[in-house]
Amino acid sequence: xxxxxxxxxxxxxxxxxxxxxxxxxxxxxxxxxxxxxxxxxxxxxxxxxxxxxxxxxxxxxxxxxxxxxxxxxxxxxxxxxxxxxxxxxxxxxxxxxxxxxxxxxxxxxxxxxxxxxxxxxxxxxxxxxxxxxxxxxxxxxxxxxxxxxxxxxxxxxxxxx
Numbered sequence: 001x002x003x004x005x006x007x008x009x010x011x012x013x014x015x016x017x018x019x020x021x022x023x024x025x026x027x028x029x030x031x032x033x034x035x036x037x038x039x040x041x042x043x044x045x046x047x048x049x050x051x052x053x054x055x056x057x058x059x060x061x062x063x064x065x066x067x068x069x070x071x072x073x074x075x076x077x078x079x080x081x082x083x084x085x086x087x088x089x090x091x092x093x094x095x096x097x098x099x100x101x102x103x104x105x106x107x108x109x110x111x112x113x114x115x116x117x118x119x120x121x122x123x124x125x126x127x128x129x130x131x132x133x134x135x136x137x138x139x140x141x142x143x144x145x146x147x148x149x150x151x152x153x154x155x156x157x158x159x160x161x
Contacts, residue, residue, distance in 0.1 A: 122161070
């Protein structure tokens with residue numbers, strides 16, 4: 001596109017120089033106008049041709065790419081759940097607590113006791129410690145994570161809300 005415009009400006013300049021040198025001064029305006037019109041038509045043709053080519057191209061597979069990203073993220077979450085408690089505390093617990101906070105409507109900062117009570121009621125005594133954002137272990141690198149089954153149970157309970 002830039003080359004086309006540069007070529008057009010050069011063509012108009014050359015036509016004007018030729019018209020000034022060879023033609024009557026009254027014809028310079030007409031010849032220059034014809035050159036400018038030709039350049040503008042060429043630019044318009046170039047733009048419409050590119051738009052038609054872009055319309056003919058198949059649309060990118062947004063759904064496929066989104067599905068691949070979701071699958072990779074899910075596989076990563078599962079691998080974090082099967083490692084140490086430190087990985088669980090750093091990566092999964094904040095995400096699960098945020099999802100619980102959004103799904104339940106209970107804000108942790110607004111009412112910590114209501115947040116805790118809602119979590120214990122929804123997840124039960126076995127699962128709530130793995131979602132509770134306050135239950136972070138300082139020595140978790142030596143402790144195993146809860147595993148895939150616990151993550152699956154937590155996600156199923158979150159879906160029920």
